[in-house]
Amino acid sequence: MSAEIVVTNAVKVFGSGAAGVPALQDITATVPEGQFLCLLGPSGCGKSTLLNAMAGFTPLSAGTISVGGRPVREPGPDRGMVFQEYALFPWMSVEDNIRFGLDVKGVPKAQAEATVARITDKLGLADFRTRYPKDLSGGMRQRVAIARILALDPPVMLMDEPFGALDALTRRTLQDELLRIWAEDRKTIVFVTHSIEEAIYLADRILVMTYRPGRIKRDVTVPMPRPRDPASAEFNAIKRELGQLVMEEQARFTDAELHAPAVD
Amino acid sequence: MTLSSFRGVLVPLGLLLLWEVLSRTGAVSPVVLPPPSAVAVKWWAGLQPALPYDPGQESYLSWLFSGEMPHDAVSSLGRVLAGFALGAGLAVPIGLMLGTSDGLYSLFNPLLQVLRPIPPIAYIPLAIVWFGLGNPPALFLIALGTFFPVLVNTIAGVRQVDSIYIRAARNLGAGRWTMFRRVILPAASPFVLAGMRIGIGTAFIVVIVAEMIAVSDGLGYRILEAREYMWSDKIIGGMLTIGILGLIIDGAMSRLNDHLLRWHRGLER
Ligand SMILES: Nc1ncnc2c1ncn2[C@@H]1O[C@H](COP(=O)(O)OP(=O)(O)OP(=O)(O)O)[C@@H](O)[C@H]1O
Numbered sequence: 001m002s003a004e005i006v007v008t009n010a011v012k013v014f015g016s017g018a019a020g021v022p023a024l025q026d027i028t029a030t031v032p033e034g035q036f037l038c039l040l041g042p043s044g045c046g047k048s049t050l051l052n053a054m055a056g057f058t059p060l061s062a063g064t065i066s067v068g069g070r071p072v073r074e075p076g077p078d079r080g081m082v083f084q085e086y087a088l089f090p091w092m093s094v095e096d097n098i099r100f101g102l103d104v105k106g107v108p109k110a111q112a113e114a115t116v117a118r119i120t121d122k123l124g125l126a127d128f129r130t131r132y133p134k135d136l137s138g139g140m141r142q143r144v145a146i147a148r149i150l151a152l153d154p155p156v157m158l159m160d161e162p163f164g165a166l167d168a169l170t171r172r173t174l175q176d177e178l179l180r181i182w183a184e185d186r187k188t189i190v191f192v193t194h195s196i197e198e199a200i201y202l203a204d205r206i207l208v209m210t211y212r213p214g215r216i217k218r219d220v221t222v223p224m225p226r227p228r229d230p231a232s233a234e235f236n237a238i239k240r241e242l243g244q245l246v247m248e249e250q251a252r253f254t255d256a257e258l259h260a261p262a263v264d
Numbered sequence: 265m266t267l268s269s270f271r272g273v274l275v276p277l278g279l280l281l282l283w284e285v286l287s288r289t290g291a292v293s294p295v296v297l298p299p300p301s302a303v304a305v306k307w308w309a310g311l312q313p314a315l316p317y318d319p320g321q322e323s324y325l326s327w328l329f330s331g332e333m334p335h336d337a338v339s340s341l342g343r344v345l346a347g348f349a350l351g352a353g354l355a356v357p358i359g360l361m362l363g364t365s366d367g368l369y370s371l372f373n374p375l376l377q378v379l380r381p382i383p384p385i386a387y388i389p390l391a392i393v394w395f396g397l398g399n400p401p402a403l404f405l406i407a408l409g410t411f412f413p414v415l416v417n418t419i420a421g422v423r424q425v426d427s428i429y430i431r432a433a434r435n436l437g438a439g440r441w442t443m444f445r446r447v448i449l450p451a452a453s454p455f456v457l458a459g460m461r462i463g464i465g466t467a468f469i470v471v472i473v474a475e476m477i478a479v480s481d482g483l484g485y486r487i488l489e490a491r492e493y494m495w496s497d498k499i500i501g502g503m504l505t506i507g508i509l510g511l512i513i514d515g516a517m518s519r520l521n522d523h524l525l526r527w528h529r530g531l532e533r
């Protein structure tokens with residue numbers, strides 16, 4: 001199955017009339033199969049909204065999104081989602097979490113077991129299979145969440161600030177691990193972040209988004225070979241350029257938040 | 265024994281001693297307050313099997329429980345468990361339905377809010393009118409006492425399920441039935457179990473009252489019967505047994521909770 005993502009004139013307005021929040025305005029983009037794409041922008045610029053629309057959680061107000069030539073209508077296991085809050089089922093052990101999608105799909109027991117064994121090995125979770133999520137560190141939990149998706153071998157992975165809550169070292173380890181996984185089976189990845197450095201470290205291509213309404217401000221290709229050195233001159237040149245763009249939007253964000261009427 | 269645990273028994277021991285002295289010296293009539301030693305003797309006697317053990321007649325276990333008090337305790341416990349099973353068995357599925365469907369919830373919630381504050385004891389006259397005397401009204405009242413706490417908690421439990429779990433499950437391809445059985449039900453289970461713990465506590469209160477009114481065995485019946493003869497020592501002994509049984513039920517429920525919710529973050533120690 002091809003895994004190209006095509007977004008055509010996507011519009012999303014939350015609410016209606018004067019109170020409506022224009023989260024996405026006329027976004028058009030194509031993510032070729034196997035590309036590692038980062039969505040970058042300040043808080044509230046619509047990154048999650050666009051990702052949720054791709055996942056099939058949020059219906060668009062106008063426009064279309066298709067994955068592998070099929071229009072997105074509802075969530076499905078062909079677009080594995082990794083959430084910032086991990087979203088593991090706390091009542092299931094690590095292995096049951098990973099097996100869940102296979103159970104739903106009706107994969108035979110022996111085959112499911114083999115898949116779980118392979119994936120837990122791959123992500124260094126073999127010793128944690130019978131633990132419950134509450135006993136794991138944040139980094140381990142996010143590994144399980146990734147393993148849960150990988151078990152279904154989806155052509156597309158959608159990740160919403162998956163490493164946002166982790167400490168710097170764990171974050172780097174998981175970034176490297178994700179790159180390794182991606183290099184092995186070249187899934188199409190859409191990865192949301194508001195860290196400029198994370199975007200440059202990971203992505204083939206970065207879409208910088210504007211704040212309200214969410215639009216694509218700049219489409220940047222990262223030409224560096226991997227592994228990338230965040231201390232290199234080239235890395236820092238891109239970082240400066242993107243930093244400038246993001247700061248402009250951040251300023252608009254701060255402005256809007258300061259002058260917005262208080263709501264609670 | 266450490267100093268602090270010694271201090272903990274100091275007050276009860278002192279009171280027992282005072283109580284013993286008061287009734288032994290005749291300062292208080294033994295009908296009003298029999299000496300604790302008499303209560304203990306009576307309690308111990310109630311525990312004993314009525315006849316000597318005869319292996320040809322019955323098993324050792326049933327002989328051991330053939331004394332009046334064990335027999336009553338087993339009757340009361342049986343009623344609590346049967347009424348609880350009935351009440352919770354109805355409340356959980358109904359609660360799951362009302363919790364998942366906004367339509368059903370808005371239809372039934374007002375009725376629920378009207379019925380819920382009526383204490384189960386207030387249903388006694390109606391229960392007797394409907395079911396006469398005997399076990400049926402007792403079971404009805406116990407089931408009722410269990411039903412509302414379990415129902416209310418189940419509804420609340422389902423309604424507070426974090427939408428992130430639902431989204432994750434949908435993303436992994438879960439259909440309605442899987443969602444219900446493997447996501448909503450376990451996610452709501454801490455609430456459901458908390459409701460069951462309250463429910464079985466209520467059931468235990470109701471069983472004592474129901475036995476005083478509708479049946480002729482059980483711990484509640486026995487202490488009311490003892491009152492007819494002014495056997496204060498037997499009354500207090502019976503109360504003691506009721507307390508012990510309540511402790512056992514709550515302890516068992518709490519162990520079950522800990523086991524079923526071993527995954528729950530709130531139980532981290
Ligand atoms: N359900 C909703 N109802 C109303 N407004 C919403 C809703 N979801 C998002 N918004 C608004 O849409 C805009 C985009 O939100 P979105 O969550 O996509 O931003 P984001 O880029 O992911 O931000 P963050 O970095 O904080 O996660 C925000 O201004 C937000 O307030």
Ligand SMILES: [Mg+2]
Pocket residue numbers: 047048049160
């Ligand atoms: Mg977001």
